[in-house]
Amino acid sequence: MPLAGIRVVEFTHMVMGPTCGLVLADLGAEVIKVEPIEGDRTRHLLGAGAGFFPMFNRNKKSISLDLRSPAGAEAARKLCASADIVVENFRPGVMARYGLDYASLSQRNRGLIYVSCKGFLPGPYEQRTALDEVVQMMGGLAYMTGRPGDPLRAGSSVNDIMGGMFGAIGAMGALQERAVTGQGQEVQSALFENNVFLVGQHMLQYAVTGQAAAPMPERISAWALYDVFTVKDEGQIFLAAVSDAQWITFCDAFGFDDLKHSPHLKTNNDRVRARPELLPDLRTRLKGYEVDELARVFEKNGLPFAPIVRPEALFDDPHLRATGGLANIRLTDGERAGQQAKVTLFPITMDGARLDVRLQPPIMGEHTTELLRHVGYPDESIHKLREQGVIH
Numbered sequence: 001m002p003l004a005g006i007r008v009v010e011f012t013h014m015v016m017g018p019t020c021g022l023v024l025a026d027l028g029a030e031v032i033k034v035e036p037i038e039g040d041r042t043r044h045l046l047g048a049g050a051g052f053f054p055m056f057n058r059n060k061k062s063i064s065l066d067l068r069s070p071a072g073a074e075a076a077r078k079l080c081a082s083a084d085i086v087v088e089n090f091r092p093g094v095m096a097r098y099g100l101d102y103a104s105l106s107q108r109n110r111g112l113i114y115v116s117c118k119g120f121l122p123g124p125y126e127q128r129t130a131l132d133e134v135v136q137m138m139g140g141l142a143y144m145t146g147r148p149g150d151p152l153r154a155g156s157s158v159n160d161i162m163g164g165m166f167g168a169i170g171a172m173g174a175l176q177e178r179a180v181t182g183q184g185q186e187v188q189s190a191l192f193e194n195n196v197f198l199v200g201q202h203m204l205q206y207a208v209t210g211q212a213a214a215p216m217p218e219r220i221s222a223w224a225l226y227d228v229f230t231v232k233d234e235g236q237i238f239l240a241a242v243s244d245a246q247w248i249t250f251c252d253a254f255g256f257d258d259l260k261h262s263p264h265l266k267t268n269n270d271r272v273r274a275r276p277e278l279l280p281d282l283r284t285r286l287k288g289y290e291v292d293e294l295a296r297v298f299e300k301n302g303l304p305f306a307p308i309v310r311p312e313a314l315f316d317d318p319h320l321r322a323t324g325g326l327a328n329i330r331l332t333d334g335e336r337a338g339q340q341a342k343v344t345l346f347p348i349t350m351d352g353a354r355l356d357v358r359l360q361p362p363i364m365g366e367h368t369t370e371l372l373r374h375v376g377y378p379d380e381s382i383h384k385l386r387e388q389g390v391i392h
Contacts, residue, residue, distance in 0.1 A: 001028020002082070002350070006175070007033060007084040010060070011076075011100065013041060015132070015157045016117045016191065017089030018056035019164025019349060024085065024171065025059035026346045026355040032083075033057060034076060034373060037066040039364040043333040054331055055343060058363045064365035064392035072390045073098040078375040081108045085171050089117035102186040112184040113174040115167045122188045130191045132159045139195035144202060144348065147217045163194040224271035224278050225250065228308065235291035236318055240304040244268055253301045315342055323354075330360040365392035 006029040010021040020035075025031040033040070042052040063079070066072040077099055080086050086105060088095050095101045102114035119130020128134075136142040136153045144150030170187035196203075202213035204237055214220065221227075225241040241250045244267060251260035265271050270279060286294065291307050298305035309317075320326050326342040346355045368391050372382050385391045 001355075002031040002128065003027040003172075005388060006030070006084045007082060008032065008085040008087060009076075009079050011086070011088040011095065012117070013089065015060045015160035016164045016167075017050075017058060017087055018042075019161050020087050020089075020115060020117055020167035020171070020189075021060060021164075022056050022058070023165055023168035023346065025359075029085070031060040032064050032367070033060045033362065034067075034079070035062055035064045035364055036390075037064055037072075037389065039064065039333075039392075043364065053333065054329055054341065054361045058329055058343065058357050059359045060314060060362055061359065061367035061371065062362035063368045064367055065368075066390050067098050067100075069388075069390050071385060071388070072094065073100070073384070075372060075375075075377070075391070076100060077105065077108070079371065080105045080112070081377055083109070083112065084175070085113045085115060087115045087117065087167065087171075088251075091129070092118070106184060110184060111178055111182060113156060113171055113178065114184070114186045116186065116188045117163060117167045118188060118190045120192045121188055125192065131190060132157050135159055135191045135195040139192055140199040141195050144199060144213065144215050146215055148215055158198070159191045159194045160199070163189050163191050166194060221272065221275065221348050223268060223314075224265075224275045225282065227279060229283060229286055229294075231286055231294065232288055232290045234306040237294055238304075238306040238308065239286075239294065239298065242268075242304065246303055247271065249301050253297050253303070254285070312342075320344075324356075325354065327354075327357045329357055332361050332363050368392060 003024060006024070008021060008024050008029045008031040010017065010031055010033045012018050012021060012033070012251055021033065040053060040057075042049060042056075043232045045052060050284070058119065065076055066151050067076055080100065080159070086100075086102075096104070099105075102112070102116075104198050105114065118126070119128060120126045133142075133153050136145075136159065137151060141158075142151035142153050145154050167187060167189040170189060174185050174187055205211070212322070223240065223242045225239060227240075227245065228236055228238050230236050242246045247265075247268070248260060261264055264274055267280065295305055295307060297303075314320060317324065317325075325347075327345055328340050330344045331337055331339050331341055343357070345357075348355070369379075369382055372385075373379070377385075382391070
């Protein structure tokens with residue numbers, strides 16, 4: 001594993017920080033999740049948060065500490081002294097309160113790489129409370145996703161997940177630099193700046209053209225055939241032809257010789273200009289086809305297409321099942337604790353293989369004793385800390 005032998009201590013909650021730890025864990029690092037004495041809050045979230053803990057905390061160990069007690073904070077500091085990387089995503093100032101900020105920890109561990117996953121990088125906004133939805137609204141993404149006058153957040157925790165990934169990228173860059181200098185450093189990533197990176201293409205569109213980007217549902221498409229079609233039995237499918245060659249292939253596949261030879265539709269830009277009339281015509285022509293029928297024709301001819309799929313249907317996706325894109329994990333909390341479920345793996349291969357689940361999502365405090373022994377606590381001290389309610 002690329003990061004085998006690297007120890008990470010993770011003080012995180014929700015999605016952004018755990019994603020940073022997940023990337024490092026999947027790449028082979030030993031990642032120690034420090035949970036509060038009552039357990040990570042995402043273990044018991046309902047609704048849209050119900051899958052957070054099992055999704056973002058595989059391949060990690062769990063130690064449960066009461067950081068508010070001097071003994072618990074000292075145990076955390078000892079863990080950090082043994083670490084290569086510390087990851088945290090708490091509000092500014094929280095970690096310093098426990099002597100767990102970079103300035104404090106680096107005095108005992110010169111090579112420490114400290115990753116702070118925040119709402120905002122240092123500046124006028126840094127004390128604000130940020131959420132994925134907050135930065136999507138203030139960073140232009142919700143405006144671009146929704147229809148005019150109806151801003152809409154993206155359908156996943158895109159900034160939390162990508163912000164955590166950028167934190168992990170920064171950590172790996174810092175590891176490489178440390179190999180040369182022997183010196184650690186602090187790395188910061190942030191939700192707002194991540195969101196601005198996501199909408200940078202729209203900012204540059206304005207810079208290049210002088211025209212403000214319209215929300216995606218109302219944008220001027222760069223291609224004429226590039227849309228969702230509702231077809232037979234109300235099935236839905238996305239269809240596209242993004243070059244002149246693909247347009248000809250599309251017309252040939254369906255026998256649309258009149259469209260193929262129309263002088264008003266000869267080039268891509270001609271078709272874009274004709275889109276207000278062309279799209280309704282195409283919708284009428286394709287209305288009688290079933291989704292599967294259109295998919296077969298488009299796949300046979302190498303044209304882009306995508307049936308509209310709900311997330312739960314992906315458990316049975318033939319490509320994911322055939323390629324090992326889903327792995328079994330043990331659910332740790334709630335009514336289904338102990339049962340098996342499928343989880344999506346990190347979306348890369350290395351040496352032809354997917355990065356698999358090595359450790360199940362941990363039960364709260366599952367590795368507390370093992371980890372405290374590792375940093376020098378004798379069993380009698382561990383027993384005493386447990387009696388005092390400092391550890392779980």
